[in-house]
Structure formats: C-alpha cells, structure tokens
Amino acid sequence: MTTRRKFLTTAGVAGAATLAAPAVHANTKIKWRLQTYAGPALAAHVIKPAIDQFNAVARDEMEIELYYADQLVPTGELFRAMQKGTIDAVQSDDDSMASPTEVTVFGGYFPFASRYSLDVPVLFNQFGLGEIWDEEYAKVGVKWLSAGAWDPCHFATKEPIHSLADLQGKRVFTFPTAGRFLEQFGVVPVTLPWEDIEVAVQTGELDGVAWSGITEDYTVGWADVTDYFLTNNISGAWAGSFFANMDRYNELPEHLKVLLKLTMDSSHYYRQWWYWGGEADLRVNGSKMKLTTIPDEEWATVEAAAQVFWDEIAAESEVKAKVVQILKTYNASMEKAGRPYRYG
Numbered sequence: 001m002t003t004r005r006k007f008l009t010t011a012g013v014a015g016a017a018t019l020a021a022p023a024v025h026a027n028t029k030i031k032w033r034l035q036t037y038a039g040p041a042l043a044a045h046v047i048k049p050a051i052d053q054f055n056a057v058a059r060d061e062m063e064i065e066l067y068y069a070d071q072l073v074p075t076g077e078l079f080r081a082m083q084k085g086t087i088d089a090v091q092s093d094d095d096s097m098a099s100p101t102e103v104t105v106f107g108g109y110f111p112f113a114s115r116y117s118l119d120v121p122v123l124f125n126q127f128g129l130g131e132i133w134d135e136e137y138a139k140v141g142v143k144w145l146s147a148g149a150w151d152p153c154h155f156a157t158k159e160p161i162h163s164l165a166d167l168q169g170k171r172v173f174t175f176p177t178a179g180r181f182l183e184q185f186g187v188v189p190v191t192l193p194w195e196d197i198e199v200a201v202q203t204g205e206l207d208g209v210a211w212s213g214i215t216e217d218y219t220v221g222w223a224d225v226t227d228y229f230l231t232n233n234i235s236g237a238w239a240g241s242f243f244a245n246m247d248r249y250n251e252l253p254e255h256l257k258v259l260l261k262l263t264m265d266s267s268h269y270y271r272q273w274w275y276w277g278g279e280a281d282l283r284v285n286g287s288k289m290k291l292t293t294i295p296d297e298e299w300a301t302v303e304a305a306a307q308v309f310w311d312e313i314a315a316e317s318e319v320k321a322k323v324v325q326i327l328k329t330y331n332a333s334m335e336k337a338g339r340p341y342r343y344g
Contacts, residue, residue: 029060029061029062029063030061030062030063030251030252030256031062031063031064031065032062032063032064032065032088032089032244032248033064033065033067033072033087033088033089034051034064034065034066034067034087034088034089034090034091035066035067035068035069035071035072035073035078035081035087035089035090035091036066036067036068036069036090036091036092037069037075037078037091037092037093037096037097037194037240038068038069038091038194039068039069039194039195039220040068041219041220041221042216042219042220043066043068043069045219045270045271045274046091046150046267046270046271047066047091047267048066049266049267049270050263050264050266050267050270051064051066051263053263053266054259054260054263057259058256058259061256062252062256064089067087069193069194069195070193070194070195072086072087073086073087074193075092075096075097075193075194076096076097076098077097077098078090078092078096078097079097079098079099079100079142079243082142082243082244082245083140083141083142083245085245085247085248087245088244088245088248089145089242089243089244089245089248090242090243090244091240091241091242091243092107092240092241092243093107093108093175093238093239093240093241094106094107094108094241095107095108095109095175095176095177096108096175096176098176099137099140099142100140101136101137101139101140102136102317102319102320103132103133103136103319103320103323105177105313105320106177106239106320106323107177107239107240107241108175108176108177108178108238108239108240109153109174109175109177109178109234109235109238109239110177110235110239110327111177111178111181111234111235111306111309111310112234112235112236112303112306113235113239113327113331114149114235114236114237114239115236115331115334115342116236116237117149117150117151117152117236117237117271117272117275117276118149118272119149119236119237119330119334120147120148120149120237120239121147121148121149121268122330123326123327123330124147127326127329127330128326129147129323129326130147132319132322132323133147133241136319137243138246141245141246142243142244142245142246143243143244143245143246143249143250144241144243145241145242145243145244145249145260145261145264146241146242146261146264146265146268147239147240147241148239148240148241148264148267148268148271148272149237149238149239149240149268149271149272149275150212150237150238150239150240150271150275151212151213151215151216151237151238151275151278151279152213152233152235152236152237152238152279153174153175153178153210153211153212153213153233153234153235153238154210154212154213154214154229154230154231154232154233155167155170155172155208155209155210155228155229155230155232156208156209156210156212156214156217156222156223156226156228156229156230156289157170157172157207157208157209157226157227157228157230158201158207158208158225158226158227158228159207159227159228160227160228160290160292161228161230161292161294162292162293162294163294163295163298164185164186164294164298164301164302167182167185167186167187168185168186169186169188169207170186170187170188170207170208171188171190171205171206171207171208172187172188172189172190172206172207172208172209172210173189173190173191173192173197173200173206173208173209173210173211174187174189174190174209174210174211175211176189176191178210178234178235181234181305181306181309182210182234184305185302185305187210190205190206192205192206197209197211197222198220198221198222198224198225201222201225201226202225208226209222209226210234212238213233213275213278213279214229214278214279214282214283214286214289215274215275215278215279215282217229217282217289218278218282218286218288223286223288223289224288226289227289227290228289228290228291228292229283229289229290229291229292230291230292230293230294231283231291231292231293232293232294232299232302234302234306242264242267310324310327310328311324
C-alpha cells in the first residue's frame with residue numbers, strides 16, 4: 001500500500017502523466033483515484049457496488065481506484081487534495097471535507113432541512129440546489145457532480161436519552177454544522193478520525209455518536225459499543241455528493257461522462273432502498289440497542305430552534321440566504337401537500 005506521505009509527493013507527477021490526454025487514445029487507460037468519506041464496511045454499500053459497475057463497463061478505457069476514509073488523506077483535507085489534483089474525485093458531504101464554499105454548511109446534516117431521503121434529490125433536481133452547488137464549486141475549480149441522500153441523523157449513546165436534559169455534557173462525534181447547532185442543548189461536539197470512533201466510545205472519550213442512522217450503527221460496529229438509540233432525529237437524511245477535479249473531469253470524453261452520471265445514479269438508488277429498509281428493520285428486529293424517545297412536545301423546542309438557526313445562517317451571505325429560502329419554500333410545500341409527503 002502506498003504510504004500517505006509518498007502518495008502526496010508523487011501523485012501529482014503520476015497523475016499528470018496518466019491523465020494529461022484530453023481524450024481516450026489507443027492503449028491509454030484513464031485512471032482516477034476516488035476517496036470516500038466511508039470506511040470499508042460502510043463503503044461496501046454506499047459506493048463500492050457502483051464503482052465496480054463503472055469499471056466493468058468502462059473496461060479498457062477508464063478505471064476508478066476506490067480508497068476509503070482517511071486512506072490517502074484525512075477527510076478534512078479531501079477538498080484541497082482534489083482541488084490540487086492529488087486525488088481525482090471524492091464522495092463526501094461538503095461539511096466534512098471543509099470545502100471553502102458558501103454552501104458547505106448545508107452539506108451533511110443541516111438541522112431539519114429534510115424529513116425523508118427523497119427530499120434531498122428533489123431539492124437538488126427540482127428546487128434549484130443543484131444549480132447553486134454547480135456554480136459555487138466552479139468558482140473554486142471543482143466539478144460538483146451529483147448529490148444524493150443517505151440515512152437520518154440519530155443519537156447512539158452509552159446512556160439512555162429520555163429528555164433534552166440528558167444531552168447535557170454528552171461528548172458526541174458529529175458533523176461540524178450539526179455540532180454547532182447541538183451545542184445550545186449542552187452537547188459537546190468532538191472531532192476524531194472516523195476509524196477511531198469505536199474505540200473512543202469504549203474508552204469513554206466519547207459518550208456517543210450523532211453521525212448516522214441505525215443502519216450505519218450496525219454496519220460499522222457502533223451498535224456493539226453503544227447501548228441506546230434515540231428515535232428523534234435532527235435531520236431526515238444526510239446530503240452528500242460526488243465531486244471531481246475540474247480539469248480531470250473536462251478531459252473525459254462525453255460517453256464516459258454519461259457513464260459516470262449513470263454510475264452515480266445507481267449509487268443513489270442503492271442507498272435509497274438500503275437505508276430506508278434497514279432503518280425500519282433494525283428498529284423492529286435489531287437486538288443490540290434499546291430505543292428511547294424524547295416526547296414530541298419537548299422535541300418541538302429543538303425544531304423551533306432550528307428555524308432560528310436557519311435565519312442565523314441566512315444572514316451570513318446572499319447565497320446562504322437563497323438556499324435557506326429554497327428550504328423554507330420546499331418544506332412549506334410539503335406541509336401543504338400533506339400525506340404521504342408530511343404527517344402531522
């Protein structure tokens with residue numbers, strides 16, 4: 001395995017030699033390095049099947065080499081590595097990879113922006129978020145490719161959570177924006193490498209995680225070290241995207257760009273049913289964590305606080321204000337549509 005230090009010092013030269021050609025030539029195979037935010041167990045579902053399909057179809061024309069969380073560079077450095085061309089493509093949320101754009105805060109789990117996983121692709125494809133993301137990333141030399149939904153955001157903890165008071169002082173691994181929002185309820189956000197989380201919970205460095213739904217808790221091993229799962233969530237779906245270095249993307253012939261789009265759509269579809277089914281099945285049939293719930297009337301104060309948080313974010317820039325207005329318009333529309341789009 002190439003070491004991270006050696007990779008960073010040699011990849012630019014190797015990448016230039018391999019990827020300089022603007023089109024496919026005889027006996028020249030395009031190779032991309034793509035790093036995901038996910039560790040191996042999770043990546044086996046959220047991206048590997050799609051990449052395997054791409055490589056099988058592209059055959060001798062192109063190959064995408066898949067790397068897992070922090071394998072080549074730390075997740076927080078993914079954007080810079082991709083921007084410089086050290087890595088060709090990334091699967092992540094904007095928030096985790098610290099992208100320097102006006103839309104970064106909305107990646108991952110923006111509090112209560114969505115209630116269901118289908119909300120995310122509708123927001124990007126029908127309500128204009130896709131155009132905004134494309135424009136913002138073009139400004140910094142990165143090609144935003146496609147956004148999709150993952151799982152909802154729940155607390156998995158060592159001690160039971162029955163009320164907001166129980167959140168006080170809890171050291172929790174979560175996303176930057178989610179942590180910023182949750183601090184007002186006494187949560188202490190902690191940032192650690194993804195692969196260290198399980199041990200950190202075991203040793204008491206962490207009291208839990210607010211990073212995923214129950215499907216991921218079981219898949220990556222967190223259900224083995226936490227005892228309780230809070231059914232209330234602060235977002236109905238994680239919003240993540242595929243990104244690529246702008247030059248590398250522009251060098252692809254059109255038919256490979258189409259194949260890449262189909263591959264991402266396949267990945268999005270897989271996650272839609274894998275998470276949706278898994279969240280329900282493991283709540284009902286899972287044996288590793290006990291379910292707890294904060295009463296609706298108390299949790300309503302968290303939802304109300306989210307609206308204040310949205311307005312604070314909107315006040316930071318025109319682009320952020322535009323995104324927040326889209327979220328408000330969309331959610332108001334879903335409420336008016338009623339069942340099955342919104343309940344209660």
